[in-house]
Amino acid sequence: MKRDMHIIRKILLAAMESEEPLASVAGIEPEKFDFHVQLLQEGGFLQCLAQESNEGSCSKLTPAVVIRLTWAGFDFAESIKDDSIWHKVTAQPPRSAGAWTFDLLQYALRYEQRRRLWFAA
Secondary structure, three states, X not given: OOOOHHHHHHHHHHHXXXXXXXXXXXXXXXXXXXXXXXXXHHOOOEEEEOOEEEEOOEEEEOOOEEXXXXXXXXXXXXXXXXXXXXHHHHOXXXXXXXXXXXXXXXXXXXXXXXXXXXXXX
């Protein structure tokens, strides 16, 4: 399965708004939700309950539940919540890199936010 930054965004924004643990997000298949929640935990953006169970030679993801965002998770969620900035930045993949890495996406989002802040009419 591939990492999808749009799914990452949906999960983080839903978790930021939720008062309760989050076991799903509308429009995201359960397997994709579990996979991306575990990626977000590995990246230090949230705390979750999830485990891998070994069946044969492959690992199978078990259902994940988001407990809460971390400090870094809240910071990143705040940086991606503006739809106009998100769509402007993600409308096209970066020219030289070919795809969004997390660091590149974060840089582009911050650049656009600063540009709007400093050059607002």
